[in-house]
Amino acid sequence: MENLQGQEKTAVDFMSIVNTLPLVVWTAAPDGGLTYISRQWEDIYDNPVSESLGNGWATFVHPDDVEKAGAEWVHSLQTGENYEAEFRVRYKKTDYQWILVRAIPNYNASGEIISWNGSNTNINDKKHSEAAARESERNLRNVILQAPVAMAILKGKDHVVELANEFMFELLGKGSSDLMGKPIFTGLPEARGQGFEALLDGVYKTGETFSAQGVAVSLTRNGEKQNIFTNSVYQAYRQPDGSISGIIAVATDVTKQVTSGKKIQEAEEFLRGAVELANLGTWTLDLKTRTLEYDGRIRNWFGFSSDEIIDVDRAYSPILEEDRHLVKASMTHALTPGTNGIYDVEYRIKNLKDASTKIIHAQGRAIFNEENEVYKITGTAQDVTIERNIESELTRQVQQRTEELAASNEELQATNEEIAATNEELEESNLKLMGSNAELEQFAYIASHDLQEPVRKISTFMQMLEKSLGNISEKSKNYLDKINVSADRMSILIRDVLAYSHLSSVNDNYEDVDLNQVLHDAVSDFELSVEHKKAVIAYSGLPTIEAIPLQMSQLFSNLLSNALKYSKDDVSPEIKITAGLLTRQEAAEYPILAGKKAYYKIQFSDNGIGIQEDQIERIFNIFQRLHARNEYAGTGIGLSICKKIVSNHHGHITAVSSPGGTTFDIILPQDFRKNLK
């Protein structure tokens, strides 16, 4: 009994323990039906114990969990394995809550299950925190995958890539298969040795976030080695319990920004260099505050102290008063809408401190805001004092030189005037000379004309005298003849002088003259003489020139006459006339010719007695005779007339002679009046 009592007491005690446990305990038959449920059941669950015995418990299990929970219970019943399942059951106050159900079988001596002992534990809180963790992990993954920046999770001390988004693959230039599930430095071996190992290890060990801007990374992207710049953050990836399980890496490719930033920096540096090099000052006019920012250089030029605040009015003070309107005008122009906004002006300043003067060339440009209003003007200024001084010095020198030149010109002018005066005098003298010549020629004309009259009368009356005398003595007759011959000679002489003087006084018209025709006619006039002396005269291809026809006839007549007259007694005269155009070079040998004309050289040669060399100069002189009258008849005027005619035609005549004959070179212009172009 004691045992029983003891046993019963034990059973009572056990039950009271059971009923005070913070959990529900139960027993089940081998078929699974509940045979006992502890008292707490009804306090907790929204299901009476009576309805929960047997298989009734299933009715308050969450419909989503009941099948799984049932199947696992059946499995344990059949296998005898411990049952352990988590599912939701309906609670009295709070709807469904998670519970952990555990059951272990009781065996008899023969090893058969005789019953199951089970217990239910509320695991609702744990279950929820787990879900929350899962949720948060899922969310993190989503965030990472959908992030607009490159992100990755590296797990463990080897930094195994657990997750990475497309941006990360893109940034690293690798595919998913290259990186996923591999330590980062295995999938990305080129990243080794750039300091990332220590960086990642540090974050993993200390949990301290590392962030950096514009970090240069050398990567092999899509087979090509590239330098990129990234902004990156490496943060510890912590478990719910706070322990570090890995690293979250976030990176953005800022290569473009960095390089363009570098360019801007370089440009600014370049500009600064240029400003320095050109000794430029920089300035900005802020239109809102109406103040000017001057750099040290400008402040120095203008005499502003380094800390002085310069408003617009103050800014004008160093500018010379007479130049201020220039500055105002240019500023107004730059500020006027619709203009190019360029400020460009040059003005003089007087240093506010030391009163030194400078010439400043300032340039600037209006800066517009989004409303297209000018809010500031910024630009440069340059000290151009030296340049302007050089310029004005140059201008002064040019001025001086110009004046000197003008003076020289005046001198030259004076000299020219003197020359002109001299020329006028010369011209006057020439005119006088010409006048004298004309007077002389006029005298010769009148003299010869008037002389001719008495000579004519002498001749006429001589004949009349002879007739009236009738028969006279031989001696008387001889005297009369001598008088007649003298009179005839005098008459011829006078005629020739008259002809010579006449050459200058006439203003005959120049015409085209065919020299072949002229020669033909002249030869005809000497027909008798030619026949008598058996002379041979050859000419052809003579030119047609512009000349006075009668004078040409006279020229060739005189030459023919001479050639026939001064022939050798025992030799038939051979006279040859040829012509050709003078080359410029040949023409240049005769300074007397006008160089601009075309000239013919006519050669008139004979095989006559020739002229002694020392006499040649004299043959063209008037009344010059080389032979006694009884040897050769003539007045000594013929060649003078030839020379005069040639000279009238602005030509030239010379003679060369030898015992074999004489050649006259006659040079005459093709066109008397026309010059060559």
Add this chain to the structure above:
Amino acid sequence: MQYKNILLIDDDTDDQEIFMTAVNEIAESVTCSALSNAAEALKQLESNVINPEVIFLDLNMPVMSGQEFLMRIKNTTQLNKIPVIIFSTSSNTNTISLMKEMGAHDFITKPNKYDQLVDVLKTTLL
């Protein structure tokens, strides 16, 4: 003889003598008168004091030149039919053609020889 009444106007009396001697040698029946002043000659012609059939005219004369005389006579209706033969020392072709243009019938240059004068007058007058 074509002309019976000849007038010579020449201020040179020597030439007048020579001319008249030559004319008389050719034909004694010819009346030849000579005047030294062309203006006087013109007056006499206009007033019919003289009525020559032909006039021999020197050019270079004082008071009135032969050229002026020729021009006057050719502009006088009653006288412009009388042939005028220039008798001058000039042999200038321009002068000759000018005189002929002005109406001179012929032009004789005074020759150096008397015989030549006789010959040329024979040709002109006969």
